[in-house]
Amino acid sequence: xxxxxxxxxxxxxxxxxxxxxxxxxxxxxxxxxxxxxxxxxxxxxxxxxxxxxxxxxxxxxxxxxxxxxxxxxxxxxxxxxxxxxxxxxxxxxxxxxxxxxxxxxxxxxxxxxxxxxxxxxxxxxxxxxxxxxxxxxxxxxxxxxxxxxxxxxxxxxxxxxxxxxxxxxxxxxxxxxxxxxxxxxxxxxxxxxxxxxxxxxxxxxxxxxxxxxxxxxxxxxxxxxxxxxxxxxxxxxxxxxxxxxxxxxxxx
Amino acid sequence: xxxxxxxxxxxxxxxxxxxxxxxxxxxxxxxxxxxxxxxxxxxxxxxxxxxxxxxxxxxxxxxxxxxxxxxxxxxxxxxxxxxxxxxxxxxxxxxxxxxxxxxxxxxxxxxxxxxxxxxxxxxxxxxxxxxxxxxxxxxxxxxxxxxxxxxxxxxxxxxxxxxxxxxxxxxxxxxxxxxxxxxxxxxxxxxxxxxxxxxxxxxxxxxxxxxxxxxxxxxxxxxxxxxxxxxxxxxxxxxxxxxxxxxxxxxxxxxxxxxxxxxxxxxxxxxxxxxxxxxxxxxxxxxxxxxxx
Numbered sequence: 001x002x003x004x005x006x007x008x009x010x011x012x013x014x015x016x017x018x019x020x021x022x023x024x025x026x027x028x029x030x031x032x033x034x035x036x037x038x039x040x041x042x043x044x045x046x047x048x049x050x051x052x053x054x055x056x057x058x059x060x061x062x063x064x065x066x067x068x069x070x071x072x073x074x075x076x077x078x079x080x081x082x083x084x085x086x087x088x089x090x091x092x093x094x095x096x097x098x099x100x101x102x103x104x105x106x107x108x109x110x111x112x113x114x115x116x117x118x119x120x121x122x123x124x125x126x127x128x129x130x131x132x133x134x135x136x137x138x139x140x141x142x143x144x145x146x147x148x149x150x151x152x153x154x155x156x157x158x159x160x161x162x163x164x165x166x167x168x169x170x171x172x173x174x175x176x177x178x179x180x181x182x183x184x185x186x187x188x189x190x191x192x193x194x195x196x197x198x199x200x201x202x203x204x205x206x207x208x209x210x211x212x213x214x215x216x217x218x219x220x221x222x223x224x225x226x227x228x229x230x231x232x233x234x235x236x237x238x239x240x241x242x243x244x245x246x247x248x249x250x251x252x
Numbered sequence: 253x254x255x256x257x258x259x260x261x262x263x264x265x266x267x268x269x270x271x272x273x274x275x276x277x278x279x280x281x282x283x284x285x286x287x288x289x290x291x292x293x294x295x296x297x298x299x300x301x302x303x304x305x306x307x308x309x310x311x312x313x314x315x316x317x318x319x320x321x322x323x324x325x326x327x328x329x330x331x332x333x334x335x336x337x338x339x340x341x342x343x344x345x346x347x348x349x350x351x352x353x354x355x356x357x358x359x360x361x362x363x364x365x366x367x368x369x370x371x372x373x374x375x376x377x378x379x380x381x382x383x384x385x386x387x388x389x390x391x392x393x394x395x396x397x398x399x400x401x402x403x404x405x406x407x408x409x410x411x412x413x414x415x416x417x418x419x420x421x422x423x424x425x426x427x428x429x430x431x432x433x434x435x436x437x438x439x440x441x442x443x444x445x446x447x448x449x450x451x452x453x454x455x456x457x458x459x460x461x462x463x464x465x466x467x468x469x470x471x472x473x474x475x476x477x478x479x480x481x482x483x484x485x486x487x488x489x490x491x492x493x494x495x496x497x498x499x500x501x502x503x504x505x506x507x508x509x510x511x512x513x514x515x516x517x518x519x520x521x522x523x524x525x526x527x528x529x530x531x532x533x534x535x536x537x538x539x540x541x542x543x544x545x
């Protein structure tokens with residue numbers, strides 16, 4: 001079966017830990033953003049991570065990818081230790097973490113403005129297997145984001161904000177990953193565009209992989225994810241299953 | 253007749269300096285290093301080609317290959333010494349500048365110690381024929397220089413357009429941070445980039461040695477010209493570098509003909525200052541998104 005990472009055949013595979021973070025602290029220079037945080041994500045799970053600006057959602061994602069200024073603590077991805085104590089060198093080991101099965105879809109538009117949409121999607125298929133299968137993978141991404149089909153040869157620098165976000169997310173989905181970290185997919189988009197991006201994320205078949213979505217707008221997540229976790233000043237606070245989240249009522 | 257001579261000279265110089273400038277430009281925008289050791293790589297590969305001509309064969313292909321390979325090795329050396337240890341430390345741009353300058357100085361002295369101060373010359377790799385085209389005499393080295401440099405630079409650019417490694421390098425040129433997120437190993441890509449740009453320097457060294465001699469510090473002037481062309485074209489822009497190379501090559505040939513060779517650097521830098529005054533980011537600069545963004 002090709003592309004088992006995203007589209008696994010039906011039936012519930014045994015649940016196992018995809019990500020296990022223990023005692024993670026991270027920050028930039030003298031600033032400590034994340035304080036001794038523990039976090040477990042299971043396979044097949046869609047987790048919402050909510051919290052205000054500046055409370056460490058993005059830093060948590062960056063720390064998992066090894067992109068913070070410094071960090072310490074254990075991060076196990078698919079049972080392999082990828083966290084390390086680091087005092088400098090953000091990004092030095094990120095490609096090794098990515099090879100272990102991480103797809104980080106960063107906040108805002110971390111795009112390559114001169115590459116076309118097609119090249120962008122290629123650049124997301126980094127592991128050798130994903131690179132060989134990039135045609136099928138591209139088709140699958142295009143099925144999720146149909147507007148990209150006619151933009152394949154357009155430089156990304158010319159696209160609108162919503163289209164860029166689609167490219168950015170599509171690039172993440174190209175990877176042969178078992179953990180998708182999606183950082184504020186609706187940020188800076190018109191409510192309608194934000195909703196459709198979110199709907200596309202929900203339509204991704206996870207199979208045995210997992211997805212964590214950081215979001216400030218809880219209403220966009222409610223009822224659609226398996227768990228919602230709150231984040232407050234660098235620590236995880238409170239957890240609600242989707243069933244509980246259903247009972248609260250909010251206006252958009 | 254005279255005009256033809258000026259134009260052919262301009263084109264030859266533009267090709268050689270353009271090769272250097274494109275190498276410097278790619279280095280800057282993908283790994284963020286202003287490679288001041290480029291002159292050293294240039295001289296080193298000149299000596300590599302000379303050794304190849306002395307010991308292996310004076311066949312043109314062998315000499316060029318020796319030069320390019322030595323240049324690539326020199327690039328790897330510079331990468332291992334000046335990029336890998338400091339690329340993720342603070343102030344990398346300035347530190348890298350100083351580190352490559354140090355390599356350039358130490359390397360130049362080492363070449364002087366090993367090969368002695370006497371300049372070497374390479375065999376005529378393109379033969380010694382000449383053709384006359386519409387009253388303009390084209391010598392073998394001129395034709396060869398233009399054809400080889402354009403072919404190699406085009407091949408490199410095509411490779412960067414179409415291959416996966418090229419995609420990695422271009423991605424890193426545009427957004428190093430996002431490149432890391434996608435899974436591109438900064439250090440490995442650094443080695444590719446430095447090997448390729450070193451190879452380009454080696455090529456330029458062999459081609460220029462058809463006109464000038466090889467000497468331990470012979471790389472300095474070409475490097476200064478390469479850097480100024482790359483600056484003029486907008487660091488990081490290949491198209492800009494090509495246009496700037498043509499402009500400055502034309503200027504150099506015109507100045508040498510009309511005013512004399514000693515004025516070349518003066519008019520060169522006047523022209524560069526003029527261009528940068530009018531277009532601060534160079535001819536086709538993408539500096540805004542290249543590194544600091």
